[in-house]
Amino acid sequence: MSSKPIHALAQKLNADLAAGGSVVPSLLSQRGLRAYFPSQGILGQSAEARGSRINATIGTAFEDDGSPLSLECIEAMLLTPPDSFLYAPSQGLPALRARWREMLFEKSPSLLGRTCSLPVVTSALTHALYVTGLLFLDPGDTVILPDLYWDNYELIFQEGCGARLKTFKTFRGRHFNVPALERQLGGRGEKKIVLLNFPNNPTGYTATEEEALALRDVLLRAAEGGKRLLVILDDAYFGLVYEKGVYRESLFGLLANLHPNLLTVKLDGPTKEDYVWGMRVGFVTYGMQGAGAPHYQALEAKTAGLVRMTISNANNMGQHLLLQAFAHPDxxxxxxxxxxxxxxxxxxxxxxxxxxxxxxxxxxxxxxxxxxxxxxxxxxxxxxxxxxxxxxxxxxxxxxxxxxxxxxxxxxxxxxxxxxxxxxxxxxxxxxxxx
Ligand SMILES: Cc1ncc(COP(=O)(O)O)c(C=O)c1O
Structure with missing residues (x-):
């Protein structure tokens, strides 16, 4: 980690996040505290020059007529507008972010009347998990999760972020083991990070309606008891529920605005929801009671800064294809x-x-x-x-x-x-x- 002073833009975001006494700054990792979106560098200067008659700011190539300078053989195969040859913003295409958020509310009606950030676009869920880890996990931090989990969490959180995975038994009889999670939320340590993945890989299990409410209550009790909580929801398989009585919405609807001590981050994307595994587009969305536009915008800016740091920006053609698909009548x-x-x-x-x-x-x-x-x-x-x-x-x-x-x-x-x-x-x- 750099020993340089925290960048002024990061300081500004940290101040925004602290507004109203919010616990968010205390949930961030050291790297998260330092994270910022470089809005005043190349990106900011390019933005200021947008519309200039002569624009020599942009590191993409254009033909003399102003269209993207691209190979005709690739153009001939293109299913999306020629603009999709260019970079997408690090935050993601604005129209896609807006549409995905709209769809979150359609898919989880419990969200209605609640607030959340705009989704930030990542290179699918793996990258969304890593960016979340960078933002919130310091080396030595503990992630609490059920013992049956997607094995890539080890590479992402342990190897990538230096965190520790602390598991509890997934099942108690034929039920999700809510009491075991509650036990892990007790004990020492004011900051608790929980990772839940429904429908789950590898078990194919999703909490029942009763268990979902019990999970909410357990997390609420911990937050009311003074714990500062980050709950990461890996919703990769969202929507694929086959039984009655199983919770069909994302837990995000129950948790997003539950308590000012609880920040929920929803990670999702079209990979499995829309059967496009290789498209590599995903989303990070935040929800917290008491969070206003400055908090959400600061979280989005820090997340976009980490997207910029790791991959610059996500696949633009994929983002365009998705927008087109979501508007398709069929x-x-x-x-x-x-x-x-x-x-x-x-x-x-x-x-x-x-x-x-x-x-x-x-x-x-x-x-x-x-x-x-x-x-x-x-x-x-x-x-x-x-x-x-x-x-x-x-x-x-x-x-x-x-x-x-x-x-x-x-x-x-x-x-x-x-x-x-x-x-x-x-x-x-x-x-x-x-x-
Ligand atoms: C639980 C879970 N989360 C995340 C992912 C990663 O998804 P993506 O391909 O969007 O990175 C997978 C993929 O298998 C998964 O099973």
Whole structure:
């Protein structure tokens, strides 16, 4: 970390964040305190020169007629306006940010009447997680999360930010383990960072309506008790919920304006929501009770500063494509069709598990109700030995994590699911017979 004094622009943002006695500055990491958007450098000077008859400020190339200087062979393939050859702003395309926020309110009606920042565009969720880590995590800080989590959190938060992951058991019986989270929120340390991911990777579990409210209450109690909380919501698989009674909105609606000691940051994007894994566009959005425009704008500026620091700006063609897709008259229907494809696989798995009680001798299905995945706990055999046998002799691939086998039904055709589970059962029986 630099030993230079904090930049004047960062100081200004910190002052904005502190307005009204807000706890936000005390949640920021050292790097977060130093972060600022360089609005007075090249970007600021370019902005001032915008519209000049001769504009020699911009580090992109233009033809003599003022259009982007681009290769005709790429232009011929272009599905978006020629402007998408240029850089997007580090904050993201204004129209996309506005539209995504509008869609957040449509997707989570509990947000109505509440406030949140404009989303800042990142290079998909991985980058959104990293930027959040940079902004809020100092080396040695602890992130509290369930023990079944996406393994890339280790690289991002531990290796990338020097933080520690402190886990609690995800399930208590067949339920999300809200009491275990509450226990972790007790104890010493005024600043607590919590990471929740629903629908979850790897379990495919989303909190039920009851559990979502219980999570809210636990976090509220901690905030009322004086803890300063940052809650990170990884909403990568938002919307893929297949059962009644499961919380269908983002927890953001419940948490965004809950208490002035609780800052919620929602990380989401089209990667899984809109089935565009390689597009690399994501969003970071903040919500906090008592936060006003200066707080939100300062958080957006710091976040955009870290986007500028790490990738300069996110994929412009991807952002344009998304804007076009969201305005497409058939967007909602097509999304429903893709959802139905995944839902049908989910229902088939439920049916297979019901029709084959004998499979319970070989494996137990963990709770699942949403997302791309489900997990099974092999009975009496080691998960990795099972995985290797499945690949070697059954032409069947699965992922081992924490003694479980993760099955991505998102990538298995409906008519292969029976075979997948039959193979699992047969492989467990074979292993048991030979060991
Ligand atoms: C829980 C979770 N969060 C984030 C990501 C990363 O998403 P992206 O591809 O948008 O970076 C994944 C991808 O697998 C994930 O499972």
């Amino acid at each position: 967007y909602a229907r097509q999304k429903q069709v893709k959802f139905a494809t995944l839902e049908a696989r989910y229902r088939r798995i439920r049916q297979i598990l019901r029709r084959h009680p004998e499979y319970r001798e070989s494996f137990a299905a963990m709770p699942f109700n949403s997302g791309y995945f489900m997990c099974v706990r092999p009975a009496g055999v080691l998960a990795d030995a099972l995985r290797r046998l499945l690949v070697a002799e059954y032409q069947t691939g699965a992922i081992v994590q924490s003694g479980l086998l993760r099955l991505a039904f998102s990538s298995v055709p409906l008519d292969r699911l029976d075979e997948l589970f039959a193979n699992l059962d047969a492989a467990v029986r074979q292993l048991k017979a030979t060991t």
